[in-house]
Amino acid sequence: xxxxxxxxxxxxxxxxxxxxxxxxxxxxxxxxxxxxxxxxxxxxxxxxxxxxxxxxxxxxxxxxxxxxxxxxxxxxxxxxxxxxxxxxxxxxxxxxxxxxxxxxxxxxxxxxxxxxxxxxxxxxxxxxxxxxxxxxxxxxxxxxxxxxxxxxxxxxxxxxxxxxxxxxxxxxxxxxxxxxxxxxxxxxxxxxxxxxxxxxxxxxxxxxxxxxxxxxxxxxxxxxxxxxxxxxxxxxxxxxxxxxxxxxxxxxxxxxxxxxxxxxxxxxxxxxxxxxxxxxxxxxxxxxxxxxxxxxxxxxxxxxxxxxxxxxxxxxxxxxxxxxxxxxxxxxxxxxxxxxxxxxxxxxxxxxxxxxxxxxxxxxxxxxxxxxxxxxxxxxxxxxxxxxxxxxxxxxxx
Numbered sequence: 373x374x375x376x377x378x379x380x381x382x383x384x385x386x387x388x389x390x391x392x393x394x395x396x397x398x399x400x401x402x403x404x405x406x407x408x409x410x411x412x413x414x415x416x417x418x419x420x421x422x423x424x425x426x427x428x429x430x431x432x433x434x435x436x437x438x439x440x441x442x443x444x445x446x447x448x449x450x451x452x453x454x455x456x457x458x459x460x461x462x463x464x465x466x467x468x469x470x471x472x473x474x475x476x477x478x479x480x481x482x483x484x485x486x487x488x489x490x491x492x493x494x495x496x497x498x499x500x501x502x503x504x505x506x507x508x509x510x511x512x513x514x515x516x517x518x519x520x521x522x523x524x525x526x527x528x529x530x531x532x533x534x535x536x537x538x539x540x541x542x543x544x545x546x547x548x549x550x551x552x553x554x555x556x557x558x559x560x561x562x563x564x565x566x567x568x569x570x571x572x573x574x575x576x577x578x579x580x581x582x583x584x585x586x587x588x589x590x591x592x593x594x595x596x597x598x599x600x601x602x603x604x605x606x607x608x609x610x611x612x613x614x615x616x617x618x619x620x621x622x623x624x625x626x627x628x629x630x631x632x633x634x635x636x637x638x639x640x641x642x643x644x645x646x647x648x649x650x651x652x653x654x655x656x657x658x659x660x661x662x663x664x665x666x667x668x669x670x671x672x673x674x675x676x677x678x679x680x681x682x683x684x685x686x687x688x689x690x691x692x693x694x695x696x697x698x699x700x701x702x703x704x705x706x707x708x709x710x711x712x713x714x715x716x717x718x719x720x721x722x723x724x725x726x727x728x729x730x731x732x733x734x735x736x737x738x739x740x741x742x743x744x745x746x747x748x749x750x751x752x753x754x755x756x757x758x759x760x761x762x763x764x765x766x767x768x769x770x
Contacts, residue, residue: 386472389479400489406430407487407507412471413437413462414506416609416623420458422502423450430506437462474584474611481586483509483612492518494631495734499656499725505609505627511585512605516553516576517631520737522697523553523578525628525653527646528562528638533671536562536639539663541569543636546690548575552697555580555632557624558593558600562638562646567600577604578631582624583616584608625649633720633735634659634696636687640674647674654682657722657765659696661687698736713738717746718755721765728762 383405384393393401407430414421424433427447436447437459447455478485486492487507492514497504510517526544528536540562544554548570556563558579570577579600581589585608588594600606609627610620625645629635629652637660640646653660662684665672678684685696698719720735721727729747733740747763750756756763 386475387485390475390483390485403430403489404485404487406434408475408485409434409471410506411609411611412474413465416505416620417500417503417626418458419502420450420454421462421506422504423447424455424458425506426502437466471611474613477584477586477612478509481511481612483511483585484514486510486514486517490514494518495731496631496633497627498727498731499630499658499722500626501725503626504630507609509585509608509610509612510605511607512601512603513576514605516578516605517607518734519553520734521551521553522633522737523555523631524693524697525555525632525635525649526562526566526638527556527628527635527649529640529644529646529671529674530559530561530563531641531671532561532565532639533665533669535665535669536663536671537565540565540638543638543687543690543693544569544577545573545575547693548577549573551575553578555628557581557621557628558589558597558606560590560592564593564596566638567596567604571599571603574603579604579606580624580628581606581608581616582610582620584610584612584614586612587615589616621645622648626652629653629658630656632658634661634693636661636663636693636696637675637678637684638663639665639671640678641670642673642677644674647678650678650682650684655724657724659685659698659719661685661693661696663687713742713746714749717743718750718765721750721756721763723765726760726762726764732763 380398380401383401387393387404410430485507494517524547526540544566548554554566554570554577556566567577577600583589585606588597597606625648629649635649635653635658637646637650650660662675662678664686679686687693698716716736716738717732720732729740729743733743747756756765
């Protein structure tokens with residue numbers, strides 16, 4: 373792999389098939405070209421790569437990775453030993469020439485490359501801080517990722533029971549019919565049922581893959597993933613051509629949680645991967661729900677664990693999910709508009725991460741001006757406070 377070219381004209385042409393390059397400045401082209409290379413170097417969620425890029429920019433960070441002398445200076449927020457370890461693990465991929473090949477593969481399937489500078493970038497990704505995706509590859513309608521309508525992740529067991537499949541389809545269909553975006557991972561079982569139900573009612577659904585968007589996985593869902601491309605969006609943070617691995621499935625789960633306004637686990641065994649998604653939701657302050665099942669069902673032991681140990685909300689129907697969203701369901705407004713606005717803004721706030729009014733508006737599905745007004749009221753009532761560059765929800769005093 374080579375360093376990002378200083379030939380900006382060549383970089384523009386290279387990126388043209390996957391980005392609206394004519395609207396980008398020279399600096400933006402340089403950064404996007406460097407992010408393309410970083411995407412082939414760093415694994416999803418690499419916090420050192422994220423922190424380095426945040427500190428010095430993607431282009432300059434690539435110079436650091438190639439050891440161009442910047443290591444003699446301290447880089448704020450990154451321990452020297454962590455950076456040394458990261459440099460060692462990046463070196464094998466820095467020498468490979470996979471970035472351009474991945475871009476060409478993306479162009480062949482009509483995938484678009486999104487970065488945090490794009491209007492379609494999901495605002496919830498900022499919750500992941502240094503562990504946020506460096507870029508996203510999208511087939512289908514990229515604008516779905518940043519729409520102000522609520523997004524609910526419906527996840528669960530691959531080896532789902534008939535009960536779990538029925539509940540997943542009922543929830544997804546009712547929510548999608550109201551305009552809620554259904555997010556899941558395109559896996560067998562609960563994921564596939566959620567996607568199919570949303571498509572059945574002409575709703576919008578987003579599938580996050582653990583491998584490249586040019587490699588439908590599982591293979592048995594190739595037709596379903598094709599339908600999602602046509603009527604929703606298929607997304608991955610790894611380059612085209614990348615194979616899904618166990619680690620990448622776990623890393624993918626953090627993104628599913630971050631871009632959603634609520635996470636609902638329908639069925640999960642004691643060690644189900646969907647519990648990993650639930651854990652990320654809990655850490656990020658995303659509302660979490662779990663569907664109870666028969667106490668004799670091994671497929672529901674994980675859900676019962678979430679209800680018992682992790683303060684998940686008990687979900688017995690679609691109204692419980694709407695309540696989890698804070699009343700954001702499009703067809704079920706509260707009779708008291710002012711109170712509903714305060715509830716929606718309060719539920720959109722995080723206790724762990726500072727959010728700007730625009731980010732809160734995207735999560736709550738509200739006008740930013742209304743959000744700013746609600747924030748002032750919530751501040752006076754001791755629910756919210758300004759923090760950093762945004763706002764944070766206060767922890768209730770006991």
